[in-house]
Amino acid sequence: MAVTLQSSRFGELQIPAEAVLDFPNGLIGLGGRRFALLARSEESAFVWLHSMDDPELAIPVTNPWRFFESYELELSDDEAERIGVTSPEDALVYVTVRSAAALEDFCANLRAPILVVGNQGHQIINQAPEAPVRAPLFAGLQEEPSTKAA
Amino acid sequence: MLIITRRPGEKIMVGDDVVVEVIEVSGSSVRIGIAAPKSIPVYREEIWAAVQAENRAAAASDVDQLPDDVPAPTKKS
Numbered sequence: 001m002a003v004t005l006q007s008s009r010f011g012e013l014q015i016p017a018e019a020v021l022d023f024p025n026g027l028i029g030l031g032g033r034r035f036a037l038l039a040r041s042e043e044s045a046f047v048w049l050h051s052m053d054d055p056e057l058a059i060p061v062t063n064p065w066r067f068f069e070s071y072e073l074e075l076s077d078d079e080a081e082r083i084g085v086t087s088p089e090d091a092l093v094y095v096t097v098r099s100a101a102a103l104e105d106f107c108a109n110l111r112a113p114i115l116v117v118g119n120q121g122h123q124i125i126n127q128a129p130e131a132p133v134r135a136p137l138f139a140g141l142q143e144e145p146s147t148k149a150a
Numbered sequence: 151m152l153i154i155t156r157r158p159g160e161k162i163m164v165g166d167d168v169v170v171e172v173i174e175v176s177g178s179s180v181r182i183g184i185a186a187p188k189s190i191p192v193y194r195e196e197i198w199a200a201v202q203a204e205n206r207a208a209a210a211s212d213v214d215q216l217p218d219d220v221p222a223p224t225k226k227s
Contacts, residue, residue: 009213025191029202030209046216059208060216082188098204099211109208112201123205125197133200 005036006055009048013038020052021121028112028123032057035121046097049114049121061094061114067137072128073113083115083122091115097137107134 002014015036026032034052045066051057064071073093075085085091093115095108110131114123154162162170168190173181184192 024189027205028193028198030205057209058211059205060211078188079191082191096205096208097211098207099215101215103217107204109201109204111197112204123201124191125193125201133204 003052005050005052007050007058008055009058010038010050015052018119021116021119023121023123025122027059027114030057037061037116047094049094049096060097060099062097062108062137064093064095064108064110064113067108068110068135071110072126072131074127075124076127079124083117083120083124085115085117091117098134103138104136106137108137109133110135 001017003017003020005013005015007013019036021035021037023033023035032051032054035049036052038048038050038058040046046060046062049059049061064073075083080086083091093113095110095113098107098109100106111126111133112123113126114121156162156172158172158174160172164170167187169183169185171183171185173183175181186192
């Protein structure tokens with residue numbers, strides 16, 4: 001069974017009903033309730049987290065470990081209990097991406113990742129010590145290959 | 151905004167389900183306890199505001215700006 005997603009960016013799309021994610025608390029400060037993940041292809045680094053109900057609301061997200069090998073994710077006990085995970089391995093993890101005209105200005109939010117558990121989504125606060133709200137994705141691009149990854 | 155003066159040990163009810171308690175006052179800091187249903191997240195305001203700002207910026211992202219082929223980040227072997 002499919003449901004229709006209206007998108008100001010992509011037009012009208014059909015989404016399998018089982019792919020719709022329920023965000024009980026929406027996205028922090030932005031709200032929303034039902035979302036779907038849209039990928040251009042399987043190899044795409046970036047996936048769009050698209051609202052099912054607001055055609056304009058969509059955010060690029062990515063797998064943080066694709067860009068940040070040593071990314072650490074820690075949940076507070078309260079938050080783990082609230083979203084129903086015993087450890088971060090129970091969830092798919094995405095971070096939001098702020099795009100820009102130049103690749104060097106792309107940033108990911110490592111402080112507030114989005115965890116998908118089953119068909120539920122939650123944007124949570126990462127308690128790990130070094131998790132900036134704005135972490136450049138492509139900072140290493142201009143440098144020599146021998147310098148360490150971001 | 152409702153402004154209330156409390157002493158340590160005193161509480162405030164927000165609706166029927168959220169309790170805010172002043173635990174301790176020490177110098178210029180206040181230790182505050184918040185009891186809320188599990189379904190309600192509680193954030194330090196500055197973190198919430200920073201995340202909201204970043205969410206908004208990310209939501210303004212342009213389809214054309216996202217590359218299909220992403221240069222591989224340098225990886226340790």
